[in-house]
Amino acid sequence: MQKTMTVQKLLALIALLGMLSLPAQASTTLPKGIIAMDGRPAGPMVLNDIDGNAFDLNDSRGKWVFLHFWASWCGPCIREMPTIQAITSDFENTDLQIVLVNTAEDEDTIFSFMATVAPDLNTLMDPQGLTTEDWQPRGLPSTYFVDPEGKLQYLALGGRPWNEGEYLAFLKGLLR
Amino acid sequence: MSTFIKYITVIATSLLVSFSVHAQMSELPPGAVKFENEDLLMIVMTRTPEQLNAFYTGRGFNRTSIDALTERCFVFGMVENKTQERLWLILDDWQFIDAEGNVIxxxxRDDWRQTWKDTGLEQAKQSTFGWTQLPEVRDLHRHEHVGGQVALPWQDQPFRLVATFRSGIDKDGKPHKVSFEDLECRKQ
Structure with missing residues (x-):
């Protein structure tokens, strides 16, 4: 009898552990097109935005950084940019910082693009394209996720609809 | 549709994965040919000098650089990995073959660096140009796609492209091979 009870307790414990493990497993399931990186330290990123303000990625320690490379001539960038604008209010005053990096275009091009496609967003400017080349994104657009310790944790392949369910949930999941 | 299908041939040997081919002309721009099976999707088309001129002039390229571009033949390629494993785009595994059977x-990128040095193209424009070209090497994840151009010397005769893709993280999986016949450098 006592042996039967022990087996029952053991089975109950296994079932409980199984249930507990479900959320952890779900949280590691990445949305389509997002891949885990190896956690190597992010490279330097020191650029000015379109208002002339300096940005240094090192100053973002303690926050997740959504680091997005784009260009106005890139079709998927044009489709993706409004979805980034759509999520900015969700992450205002949170520990997720959205940072855009334009690749190798002049101010006039960037201004006219942003005014038309995403008027609420600012962007860093990489006027010679050299910082982008140092980062070697897998084409444009590309989005890196830099963790609060300055390490590269995820990469979004190509353009993603950031304002849609699984992607928004992924972003919010970073803050838990 | 048959016009497009005739351009696409499939090479299936004992070493290679066999393909099922179909083309969907209605979705493609003029001059584009498409191959798709369960493992990969590939679209190839040549650019006209007018298309190149419009795009790069719009990006601020100087006239000498535009001339250097438009005298060459640009092949645009797009590849999507539909396999469950890594698929490798390695440009050295692509062969362009002319009408006499010679490799073109x-x-x-080194050639272009020299060209831009000769034409005085600014660094920013060189960077933009680089992003419009296919990467030399890319390990495509499942469902990842890559697009861009490859430039050849101008060809007056039709040529073919035989593209081989290795698979697996260590490139030791089944190779996939696709051949596009009768590609042409288009004047317009």
Whole structure:
């Protein structure tokens, strides 16, 4: 009898552990097109935005950084940019910082693009394209996720609809 | 549709994965040919000098650089990995073959660096140009796609492209091979 009870307790414990493990497993399931990186330290990123303000990625320690490379001539960038604008209010005053990096275009091009496609967003400017080349994104657009310790944790392949369910949930999941 | 299908041939040997081919002309721009099976999707088309001129002039390229571009033949390629494993785009595994059966040497990034030095193209424009070209090497994840151009010396005769893709993280999986016949450098 006592042996039967022990087996029952053991089975109950296994079932409980199984249930507990479900959320952890779900949280590691990445949305389509997002891949885990190896956690190597992010490279330097020191650029000015379109208002002339300096940005240094090192100053973002303690926050997740959504680091997005784009260009106005890139079709998927044009489709993706409004979805980034759509999520900015969700992450205002949170520990997720959205940072855009334009690749190798002049101010006039960037201004006219942003005014038309995403008027609420600012962007860093990489006027010679050299910082982008140092980062070697897998084409444009590309989005890196830099963790609060300055390490590269995820990469979004190509353009993603950031304002849609699984992607928004992924972003919010970073803050838990 | 048959016009497009005739351009696409499939090479299936004992070493290679066999393909099922179909083309969907209605979705493609003029001059584009498409191959798709359960493992990969590939679209190839050549650019006209007018298309190149419009795009790069719009990006602020100087006239000498535009001339250097438009005298060459640009092949645009798009590849999507539909396999469950890594698929490797390695440009050295692509062969462009002319009407006499000779391999056509493509222009490399080093060639372009020298060209831009000669034409005085600014660094920013060189960077933009680089992002419009296919990468030399890319390990495509499942569902990842890559698009861009490869430049060849101008060809007056039709040529073919035989593209081989290795698979697996260590490139030791089944190779996939696709051949596009009768590609042409289009004047317009």
């Amino acid at each position: 040497r493509r222009y490399t």
